[in-house]
């Protein structure tokens with residue numbers, strides 16, 4: 001991680017790509033998630049408080065912030081992944097295409113069917129490379145043109161050329177970066193509406209990272225991406241919108257995460273309106 | 287980043303020789319205790335083998351016992367007991383295995399933590415219930431008014447196997463990484479399907495291990511069978527609707543006989559039982575290490 005030199009002028013450590021396509025005006029964007037006053041608690045202790053933000057269709061939205069500020073917690077709320085944690089509870093609403101997915105009547109399986117997820121650590125199934133992608137397709141009833149679908153997903157995930165000769169080999173024989181791309185292929189093969197990625201590149205080398213970023217670029221016309229990242233250069237490179245989460249402290253030593261600022265990526269990195277955001281993106285943590 | 291640095295003086299501590307001696311002594315005591323454990327098994331195996339080996343032959347496994355007071359006592363086997371044990375333990379396994387696995391799946395994959403703790407505790411208590419208590423329970427439940435049967439014996443043994451199977455299955459289920467379940471659930475695959483297709487296949491080895499150990503354990507169980515399946519004839523029978531002779535009960539009865547030849551056969555039967563248990567335990571252990579290794583390398 002680069003830290004700015006201790007000079008009087010603040011040197012920006014993050015350069016926003018200049019050749020990025022301009023974002024359409026906000027009012028022309030379709031809202032895919034409308035999160036309102038979301039509190040998420042583990043065992044009664046809040047991990048994030050009062051988060052309200054909209055996620056727009058066919059954009060890449062990045063979530064950045066210091067460790068423990070609740071980025072993973074937030075992103076896992078978006079596909080009901082936290083249901084697996086017994087001590088978890090939440091209040092507020094998350095409307096997905098207008099429907100509140102926090103409603104107990106909503107089927108989490110249907111939610112996850114539409115909102116896929118890629119995790120921080122690659123977690124391929126202990127099956128063959130091909131079956132890793134094909135299994136979900138079969139279980140979810142997308143059985144037509146199975147081989148074609150597998151090939152397309154692997155191609156989109158920039159993995160096809162590396163594995164096309166050994167599709168029957170165990171997925172666990174792949175390198176970490178290849179495994180992560182396999183997990184991405186697995187997630188997009190079942191044609192979700194949204195793909196959530198929790199630090200997908202944290203275990204990858206720059207080449208694999210670039211491949212994943214390229215993938216988001218080329219696929220965002222079909223999907224909507226929400227990506228958690230520790231790497232601000234990455235957020236600046238891939239994201240259209242960026243949300244900055246930070247840790248707040250209560251009087252009795254409680255800590256919780258909250259959304260500090262949410263805006264177009266360019267704005268966040270060049271002209272943030274909150275001091276905390278500026279400190280964070282310039283590398284001066286406070 | 288140590289805060290103190292070692293000086294020459296502190297390397298030559300005062301009490302070093304004493305400390306070394308204490309260390310040695312402790313090591314020796316621990317070694318002796320371990321050796322004692324091995325020795326006990328060794329002595330058991332050796333004494334059973336020494337006394338039983340003489341009567342250990344094919345006839346023991348294939349011939350039925352002579353009828354008492356028969357004038358031509360030639361058929362001197364325990365085939366009926368081996369057949370009965372096979373049937374009773376087999377049916378007990380068929381009863382305990384699916385239920386035990388389902389209990390474990392429910393507790394590990396679906397139950398709330400409080401339910402999980404409560405039921406796990408119940409399983410541990412059930413595991414600790416003396417076999418003879420289970421025998422009386424099954425006697426009251428199935429035998430009174432209906433008579434003894436192999437089924438009653440199977441049921442009693444299944445009660446003993448159930449917590450063993452459930453516990454060992456739970457143990458391997460907890461080894462399956464959460465990330466694997468998440469991978470499947472995040473695709474929009476239902477919970478039950480995830481459990482069935484992703485989680486369970488990872489645990490087969492562990493379940494087999496637990497089952498083999500449970501079988502080994504109940505194969506020698508005598509007390510409950512005395513109540514529920516002991517008044518059996520000497521003829522070979524595979525029908526669990528009636529009382530069946532079993533190996534442990536046969537050993538018990540032969541040991542009470544006046545005829546020294548019967549004692550030898552009791553030792554021989556015990557030897558067969560012992561060999562069976564030794565081999566199944568070793569096999570189970572081998573399977574267990576394989577499974578654990580596979581699970582830990584696949585993260």
Ligand SMILES: Nc1ncnc2c1ncn2[C@@H]1O[C@H](COP(=O)(O)OP(=O)(O)OP(=O)(O)O)[C@@H](O)[C@H]1O
Nearest residue numbers: 042043047066067068069070071072073074085257
């Ligand atoms: N399963 C859990 N049970 C209890 N507390 C949890 C659990 N998961 C997260 N937390 C707590 O919630 C807070 C937010 O955690 P979270 O994992 O969302 O942070 P994060 O922003 O993703 O951090 P990182 O960048 O290190 O991944 C932390 O204080 C953490 O201790």
Ligand SMILES: [Mg+2]
Nearest residue numbers: 071072073198
């Ligand atoms: Mg995280």
